[in-house]
Amino acid sequence: MAKQRSDRPEIAPYSGPAGGWGSVRSLADILPREKLGPEALAQLARQNKPGGVMCVSCAWSKPAKPHPAEFCEEGAKATAWELTSKRTTPDFFARHSLAELRGWKDHDLEEAGRLTHPMRYDAASDRYVACDWGEAFDAIAAELKALDPKSVVFYASGRASLEASYIYALMARLYGNQNLPDSSNMCHESTSVGLKAAIGVPVGTTRQQDFEHCDAIFFFGHNVGSNAPRMLHDLRAARQRGCEIVTFNPLRERGLERFTSPQDPVEMATLSETRISTQYHQLRAGGDIAAMTGIAKYLVEWDDAAQANGEARVLDRDFLDQHCHGVDAFLDHVRATRWPDIETESGLSRTEIERAARVYAQAKAVLGVYGMGLTQHVRGVDNVRMLVNLLLLRGNIGRPGAGPTPVRGHSNVQGQRTVGITEKTELAPVEKLRELYGFEPPSEKGLDTIETCRGIVDGSVRAFIGLGGNFLRAVPDTGPMEANWGRMRLSVQIATKLNRNHLFPGQVTYLLPCLGRFELDQQETGPQAVSMEDSTSCIHGSFGHVTPASPHLKSEPAIVAEIARRLLPPNPSIDWTGWVADYARIRDAIEATYPDFFAGYNARLKTPGGFWKGNKAAERVWDTDSGKAEFLVPESLSATGFDDADGRFRLMTLRSNDQFNTTIYGYHDRFRGVKGTRDVLFINVKDMQAQGLRRGQRVSLVGDAGDGQERRLDGLIVTPYAIPVGCLGAYYPEANVLMPIEHHAAESHVPAAKSVPVRIVA
CATH class of the missing domain: 3.40.228.10 (Dimethylsulfoxide Reductase, domain 2)
Known part of the structure; x- marks a missing residue:
C-alpha cells in the first residue's frame, strides 16, 4: 500500500489564508486518492442541507439557508474517507497479523479502506477471521451474561446518531449499569x-x-x-x-x-x-x-x-x-x-x-x-x-x-448526552425510563473515561463495547493502556474502518462493520433516516443514499438492537425488532422520554436549519440551587494544575488540518507549514536557544508529572514557531503517551491535554 508519509519531511512557513486555493488543492488531493465514484462525489452537494446528509465530522451549526457548497475542507475529507472505494476484506486480515499491523501508522490503518465483514479474533493465528452475524451476536450476549454488569463498559463515539445512542444507553441500563463514557468525557x-x-x-x-x-x-x-x-x-x-x-x-x-x-x-x-x-x-x-x-x-x-x-x-x-x-x-x-x-x-x-x-x-x-x-x-x-x-x-x-x-467536536457528541449517554444518574431520565419500560434504572454513578482507564489498568473492567471511535488511541497513558487491554475478557468494536484500538484484542474479540452515515440504510419498512444535535442545540435529520460499501454491513441501531435482543429478557414495552424496522418508532420513544426537547420529533426532521430543543438559560431562567446565575471565585490564576520549574514545559497536544480527532487523513499540516511528517516539536526560538537546540534537530520529550512513571516520545523535529516561551506543541494522539491518566480536569475528569508537564531530552 502506498504511504503518503515522506522520508524527507519539509517544514517551512505557510503564507496563505485559511480556505482559498489551498483548501481547493487539499480536496483535489484526497478525492482522487480515495478513488471516489460519481455517486459518492454527488453527496458533497447534499451535505449539511435540509433533507441531505449531516457531516460526519464537526458539530458546527447547519444553516437554514445553506451555501451552494455547504461543506468545508475537513468535512469533504471526512466524506471522502468514509465513501472511499478501498476495502478491508477478510483477505486483508489473512495477509496481515495484528502484530504486524501494530507497526503501521494510524493513517495507513484507516487508509486500507472500509471494513466489509464481521470478524472474530483468532488468537492461534493472531488474525481476524470472518464470522457470521448470528455467531457474533450470540457469543457477545453469552459473554455479557457471564460477567458482572458493573464490570462492563459501553463506550460511544460522538458520531453515533441519536437513534443509536438512545437504544444503546437503554440497553446498558437494562443490563444493569450506566458505565456510559463517551467522546464528551475527553473534550467538553x-x-x-x-x-x-x-x-x-x-x-x-x-x-x-x-x-x-x-x-x-x-x-x-x-x-x-x-x-x-x-x-x-x-x-x-x-x-x-x-x-x-x-x-x-x-x-x-x-x-x-x-x-x-x-x-x-x-x-x-x-x-x-x-x-x-x-x-x-x-x-x-x-x-x-x-x-x-x-x-x-x-x-x-x-x-x-x-x-x-x-x-x-x-x-x-x-x-x-x-x-x-x-x-x-x-x-x-x-x-x-x-x-x-x-x-x-x-x-x-x-x-x-x-x-x-x-x-x-x-x-x-x-x-x-x-x-x-x-x-x-x-x-x-x-x-x-x-x-x-x-x-x-x-x-x-x-x-x-x-x-x-x-x-463541540464530533457531529453528535452533544446530542448523545441529550438522549442518555451519561454515567451520571442526575442527568439520566430515571423516572421516565421507569415509567415507560417498567424497570428500576441503575442509581449508582457509572464509569467515565478516566475511571474506565483506571479499571482497564487495574483489571476491574472486564469487557468493553465500543460504539465507534478509537478509544485506546484517544485516551492518556497509551503504553499502560495498550499493555493492559488484553486482560479484558471481551472487546467488541463497532466500526467503519480499521484503527489502532482494534489491534489490541481481549480474550474474546469481535470487530463489527457498520453502515456509514452517507449510505442507504434499508430496513423492513424502507429507507431510514437518523438524526443528530449540533453545537447550538439544533436537531437535524440525515438521509443516506449511497450504496453500502458491502452487503454484509448492518446499521448501528440494528447491531445494538440485536445484541440487546439476545442479552436481555423480553420486555413487553420494548420491541427491538420493530424499532429497527422503523427508526421513527425509536424517535417516538425518544420523544416520550424527553417531551420538552423532542415534541413533534418525526414531523420536524427536515426543518431547515434544524429544530431547536430550547434552552432555559437563553431565556434567563436559571436552573441552579439559588435560582440565579452563579459567579465562581477561581482557586488559582493558572489552569495547569502544576507549578512551573526549571526545564519544565507546558505541552499542548494539537491537531493538524489533515486530521479529525484520531483520524489522520495525511501527513501535511498546511497552516503550520509541515509536509510529510507528524514528528514535530513546536517551540519558541528563545527556548531553543536556552536549551541549546537547533532547527531540525531530533529530540525526545519525557513526562514530568512527578508520579515516578516513565513516559517518553522520541524522534521529534525541533521546529521554531510563534508559541509562548515555556510552552511546546506536539501532535495528538501521538503525544498522549506523555499524559498520565490522572492528569485530568479536577471536576469533569477531562484529560488535561492542553497543559502537560514535560521536559526536553536532546
Whole structure:
C-alpha cells in the first residue's frame, strides 16, 4: 500500500489564508486518492442541507439557508474517507497479523479502506477471521451474561446518531449499569459541568443567528480553521459588518487570522481575504483564567470610578442584582488580585489586556466562543466558569448576539448526552425510563473515561463495547493502556474502518462493520433516516443514499438492537425488532422520554436549519440551587494544575488540518507549514536557544508529572514557531503517551491535554 508519509519531511512557513486555493488543492488531493465514484462525489452537494446528509465530522451549526457548497475542507475529507472505494476484506486480515499491523501508522490503518465483514479474533493465528452475524451476536450476549454488569463498559463515539445512542444507553441500563463514557468525557465535559453549575444548563445558550447580532466575539482556545472551518463564514460575515473579534490562543492559528471564502468567486479570483481577529493575544497555555481576571479587573475598576463620579455604570448592575448570585465575592476577589500576578500567569501585559477590556466594555452584545483550549486543563471547569463570570458582568447571557458558545467536536457528541449517554444518574431520565419500560434504572454513578482507564489498568473492567471511535488511541497513558487491554475478557468494536484500538484484542474479540452515515440504510419498512444535535442545540435529520460499501454491513441501531435482543429478557414495552424496522418508532420513544426537547420529533426532521430543543438559560431562567446565575471565585490564576520549574514545559497536544480527532487523513499540516511528517516539536526560538537546540534537530520529550512513571516520545523535529516561551506543541494522539491518566480536569475528569508537564531530552 502506498504511504503518503515522506522520508524527507519539509517544514517551512505557510503564507496563505485559511480556505482559498489551498483548501481547493487539499480536496483535489484526497478525492482522487480515495478513488471516489460519481455517486459518492454527488453527496458533497447534499451535505449539511435540509433533507441531505449531516457531516460526519464537526458539530458546527447547519444553516437554514445553506451555501451552494455547504461543506468545508475537513468535512469533504471526512466524506471522502468514509465513501472511499478501498476495502478491508477478510483477505486483508489473512495477509496481515495484528502484530504486524501494530507497526503501521494510524493513517495507513484507516487508509486500507472500509471494513466489509464481521470478524472474530483468532488468537492461534493472531488474525481476524470472518464470522457470521448470528455467531457474533450470540457469543457477545453469552459473554455479557457471564460477567458482572458493573464490570462492563459501553463506550460511544460522538458520531453515533441519536437513534443509536438512545437504544444503546437503554440497553446498558437494562443490563444493569450506566458505565456510559463517551467522546464528551475527553473534550467538553468541563463545559457540561461548568455551565450546569453556573447557569443551570450543560450546553451553550447561543444559536447561529446570534453571530448576526453580536458587537464583539471573544475567542478562547479553538483552532477554527482546522476543527470547524464552516464557522469561518459566520466569523467573516461578522467582521464585514464591523464586529470586533478578540482572540486568546497560545498559537497563531491561520483560521483566526485570515480567511478567503471558497464560496466567493471574487475573493478567489482576486486572491483577496478577510482579516478575522482584530486583536490576537498569545497567552501562555493555561493562562486564560489570568487573562479573563485581568479583563474583569479593568471592568470593575472602571465601574468603581464611574460610580464615584456619577457616570454611566460599566457593569450591568440591574442584571447582576436581578439574575446573579455570588457577585460581591467575585468582585472583591478581582479587586484584590495583583496585576503582576495576572501578567506573569497570562503571559500578557496590562496594555494588551486593557485593549481587550475596552472592546468588551464598549460592546452591547458579546459571544464567548471557545474550544478545548479551555476545557482540557486541570482547572478546565474553572476556565469555563471564568468565561461565564466575564459574560455575566455585562449581562451577556440571554439576549440576542450574546452568550457562551462552546464549539463541540464530533457531529453528535452533544446530542448523545441529550438522549442518555451519561454515567451520571442526575442527568439520566430515571423516572421516565421507569415509567415507560417498567424497570428500576441503575442509581449508582457509572464509569467515565478516566475511571474506565483506571479499571482497564487495574483489571476491574472486564469487557468493553465500543460504539465507534478509537478509544485506546484517544485516551492518556497509551503504553499502560495498550499493555493492559488484553486482560479484558471481551472487546467488541463497532466500526467503519480499521484503527489502532482494534489491534489490541481481549480474550474474546469481535470487530463489527457498520453502515456509514452517507449510505442507504434499508430496513423492513424502507429507507431510514437518523438524526443528530449540533453545537447550538439544533436537531437535524440525515438521509443516506449511497450504496453500502458491502452487503454484509448492518446499521448501528440494528447491531445494538440485536445484541440487546439476545442479552436481555423480553420486555413487553420494548420491541427491538420493530424499532429497527422503523427508526421513527425509536424517535417516538425518544420523544416520550424527553417531551420538552423532542415534541413533534418525526414531523420536524427536515426543518431547515434544524429544530431547536430550547434552552432555559437563553431565556434567563436559571436552573441552579439559588435560582440565579452563579459567579465562581477561581482557586488559582493558572489552569495547569502544576507549578512551573526549571526545564519544565507546558505541552499542548494539537491537531493538524489533515486530521479529525484520531483520524489522520495525511501527513501535511498546511497552516503550520509541515509536509510529510507528524514528528514535530513546536517551540519558541528563545527556548531553543536556552536549551541549546537547533532547527531540525531530533529530540525526545519525557513526562514530568512527578508520579515516578516513565513516559517518553522520541524522534521529534525541533521546529521554531510563534508559541509562548515555556510552552511546546506536539501532535495528538501521538503525544498522549506523555499524559498520565490522572492528569485530568479536577471536576469533569477531562484529560488535561492542553497543559502537560514535560521536559526536553536532546
